[in-house]
Amino acid sequence: xxxxxxxxxxxxxxxxxxxxxxxxxxxxxxxxxxxxxxxxxxxxxxxxxxxxxxxxxxxxxxxxxxxxxxxxxxxxxxxxxxxxxxxxxxxxxxxxxxxxxxxxxxxxxxxxxxxxxxxxxxxxxxxxxxxxxxxxxxxxxxxxxxxxxxxxxxxxxxxxxxxxxxxxxxxxxxxxxxxxxxxxxxxxxxxxxxxxxxxxxxxxxxxxxxxxxxxxxxxxxxxxxxxxxxxxxxxxxxxxxxxxxxxxxxxxxxxxxxxxxxxxxxxxxxxxxxxxxxxxxxxxxxxxxxxxxxxxxxxxxxx
Numbered sequence: 001x002x003x004x005x006x007x008x009x010x011x012x013x014x015x016x017x018x019x020x021x022x023x024x025x026x027x028x029x030x031x032x033x034x035x036x037x038x039x040x041x042x043x044x045x046x047x048x049x050x051x052x053x054x055x056x057x058x059x060x061x062x063x064x065x066x067x068x069x070x071x072x073x074x075x076x077x078x079x080x081x082x083x084x085x086x087x088x089x090x091x092x093x094x095x096x097x098x099x100x101x102x103x104x105x106x107x108x109x110x111x112x113x114x115x116x117x118x119x120x121x122x123x124x125x126x127x128x129x130x131x132x133x134x135x136x137x138x139x140x141x142x143x144x145x146x147x148x149x150x151x152x153x154x155x156x157x158x159x160x161x162x163x164x165x166x167x168x169x170x171x172x173x174x175x176x177x178x179x180x181x182x183x184x185x186x187x188x189x190x191x192x193x194x195x196x197x198x199x200x201x202x203x204x205x206x207x208x209x210x211x212x213x214x215x216x217x218x219x220x221x222x223x224x225x226x227x228x229x230x231x232x233x234x235x236x237x238x239x240x241x242x243x244x245x246x247x248x249x250x251x252x253x254x255x256x257x258x259x260x261x262x263x264x265x266x267x268x269x270x271x272x273x274x275x276x277x278x279x280x281x282x283x284x285x286x287x288x289x290x291x292x293x294x295x296x297x298x299x300x301x302x303x
Contacts, residue, residue: 100161
């Protein structure tokens with residue numbers, strides 16, 4: 001079924017189903033630089049040889065990658081120069097400029113906001129998760145081991161270019177997907193970072209809850225009691241917990257009656273810390289981005 005989720009127009013694949021690991025922090029990225037660099041270096045060790053293009057917040061479109069591009073994040077985080085308002089780096093493996101792929105990396109740090117926040121995102125082919133769910137689980141734990149994270153999620157997701165020629169088409173397609181495949185994460189990091197200081201974005205097959213939020217959901221012991229007997233694993237990490245909803249991820253095809261009870265149980269318990277401040281980013285049936293369509297998807301697993 002996943003092989004059918006191919007998004008093409010005029011022979012161009014404008015969006016990819018992928019596996020991803022997204023982790024958020026709050027506060028300045030410079031207070032989290034060791035953990036961010038640990039995540040980044042591990043990610044580059046995995047996919048660095050496949051990367052072809054890069055883009056920063058100051059560029060209009062991607063450019064061919066070089067060593068200097070791969071050194072940007074370490075340089076930014078260790079520089080004595082005046083800090084910028086926003087840092088963004090997108091690394092893609094597509095050989096064609098300005099098109100997404102299923103192997104990529106995203107970095108965002110918004111420093112100018114009243115409540116700064118940031119994220120790192122590793123994007124991998126779905127085979128990474130489908131062939132060995134436990135290996136993907138262990139990879140997620142390893143990547144975040146040094147990070148004082150706020151929250152995060154991992155599982156099925158999409159990769160698309162929010163600034164590209166196909167951005168409007170991708171948003172409309174995400175609106176359709178949000179109703180049929182509710183457990184595929186729909187990413188828009190620029191929007192989500194506005195919401196993150198107020199709580200988590202949403203649950204996925206793997207959900208990360210940082211120590212700063214853990215007390216609000218009963219701590220490790222409280223979560224263990226809540227999820228007992230529900231095919232849900234909760235494991236302590238250095239800076240929080242990781243929650244696994246079932247033995248493997250699913251796209252949650254509504255048409256096939258994939259009800260995902262474990263994800264609903266996780267979502268119900270964590271709904272009290274889900275942010276209600278997320279800006280709209282998903283298009284409705286008319287093609288207009290709206291609050292209702294976005295909130296319906298964000299809240300899908302709350303009950």
